[in-house]
Amino acid sequence: MAEVKEVKEITGGVTAAKGFRAAAAAAEIKYKGRTDMAMIYSETPCVAAGTFTTNVVKAAPVKWDQNVVYHHPAAQAVICNSGIANACTGEEGYGYCRQTAEAAAEILGIPTESVLVASTGVIGMQIPIDRIVNGVKMMVPVLADTLEAGTEAAKAIMTTDTVKKEVAVQVEIGGKTVTVGGMCKGSGMIHPNMCTMLGFVTTDAAISKEMLQLALSEDVKDTYNMVSVDGDTSTNDTVLLLANGKAENPEITEKNQDFELFCKALSYVNTTLAKSIAGDGEGATALFEVKIVGAKSKEQAVTLAKSVVTSSLTKAAIYGHDANWGRILCAMGYSGAQFDPEKVDLYFESKAGKLKIIENGVSTGYSEEEATKILSQEAVTAIADIKMGTAQATAWGCDLTYDYIKINADYRS
């Protein structure tokens, strides 16, 4: 992302932009001895955009948020819990979303339909609504606009994540400094087909609801939707983007230079968060990046990149630092995209170097030792050139390890 000179990374997350506050609480929804609820609040009403799971089985909070984002003009708060997903919970589960929003709305003095909710955790259990409401009551008085408050919120939404995930950037738009900050969480059931498990991005940009949704919808295609940890598209995938206009830039209402700048800032935040999810996939020891270049179309490049990054055999080989390139070519082959295997060049790259592994579909006779050195880094990239055109795509995943099995064989206990 070095080429995006206009966008400057700063410290912070969801509270980096003006007028946003956050809080966390240990509400004992399912976990003990840690925070498990988070709240984001804007001092003034925001326009909101959202992208949601394409899974036919949608969690109750997804349905609630779709209604808020699609049918109401403004949003002002987000309430999130970890531990229980509130998915496959029927009308009772949807009722708890409403009760959560009502409780927050009443204390904050805002409309119920301006409160977004999100949940992550076990599917099929009902959330303990009394504890959720109690958590909301605990959080409202401690809402703060400090960076620490944002970090506490980022920690509270973690499930099997091993690190909190947040990032913030600034960009100059119309003579004003606009800030975009976000947080997200992984790290299992990650194969977003619309957006990642849970991502929350806030900005003080002045932008219309239509342009905000357009910016988000376009950007998730290249960011969250290019991440796969395990091929399982969750019932809860949600990215919410709130804009409160406090940067006082001229309102963005059309596709102009200001919009492009805003999109670059948003893309930086989403790309960083998406990669952090992939690198912190359940049990992962390495971030695995797959670049397809020389493609005939973007769609073809996306299909190929996603197929490789999702291949269990390839992921296991990455864990073993094994340059088993046949599995990569094989995964490209069953992706559904057409190409000529006998024209493919493949490279492995990491901070330890770059090595051409196959040329025109057959081994270059590369050094296995050098390949293993390259593949033993924390972030490794496979680059396949299919020599059909100029389109390209990048997907992010991780290796498949013993710990993935350990985490998921007994997740509910």
Place this chain on the structure above:
Amino acid sequence: MAEVKEVKEITGGVTAAKGFRAAAAAAEIKYKGRTDMAMIYSETPCVAAGTFTTNVVKAAPVKWDQNVVYHHPAAQAVICNSGIANACTGEEGYGYCRQTAEAAAEILGIPTESVLVASTGVIGMQIPIDRIVNGVKMMVPVLADTLEAGTEAAKAIMTTDTVKKEVAVQVEIGGKTVTVGGMCKGSGMIHPNMCTMLGFVTTDAAISKEMLQLALSEDVKDTYNMVSVDGDTSTNDTVLLLANGKAENPEITEKNQDFELFCKALSYVNTTLAKSIAGDGEGATALFEVKIVGAKSKEQAVTLAKSVVTSSLTKAAIYGHDANWGRILCAMGYSGAQFDPEKVDLYFESKAGKLKIIENGVSTGYSEEEATKILSQEAVTAIADIKMGTAQATAWGCDLTYDYIKINADYRS
């Protein structure tokens, strides 16, 4: 398969049918101290049918066999090696297929184009053709029509398989006893999109080439194509079916009762082999069967069953004997098939009993203890009733375990 009364299982494999011989050899293709080449030979020319991988990256033997099956009237021998897949090996690799066939043809005194070849193992390496030819020379003199010879062949084609896989059946057709026998091998890179890794079926039935191909093509859809170990469709998937007519039944040349009987026998063999591949998936401790019932169409049922059986999270839960049904509903939800999650009933079944887990999309409040007991068996079934019609489909897979990672993180060493 208890309902198929006409079909009787007997002992044996590829040598069970009249006029078929087999042999194995330790040719040191890649493994040491074990057999790694197998041969099937029919005393008289056979009509041959085949189904092959849909992977764009096709191994050289797949291309060779497609030419034989599609463009030549007869086949009489199959030469198979394990250890090296002869995939991604360019023209050199294809040349080795021809040399293998030529060597066998010369010794056996049959046309080169009646020799089928198959390989399984590491992708990207060239096969040592001198050792292959030497293996052929070792096998021809010891070809035998005993059941033991068939078993030795089944053992020689194993890679990471833990057990050899063979089965044979008999069925009465036109007053004659027709025998169908087969062997196959798994057990990684198994998500056949045409047929399984390698399967060889022989029969003494008299049947035309057209009807033989029709029988095979239809049957693989319900058998090998419903197996997934890891979602990776191999470059080498091949099922070959040879019929030499020695049973002397009236030749089957059209869709009549005789054809139906033959199809039942073939289906028994293929189903048994397909399930044995799933149950012996790399690292597997359990055969995982997924039945979708009450579907609107066969296609919908297939899509849903395959999505569940392929889900890493579901497979890890099966390994943990954990009734984490939310993952099953989630995998159905992202399959691409439409259904109403709030109408789904789900059961777990094994020899320890049957339990209704969810009814109309929500938990029945079942006993976790009882569910764990059912899920702790060597073969477990999940049955989802989506209440839209009468179509159904069954898919077979296995659990996802530490050993899968162990086997695949360092497969090439």
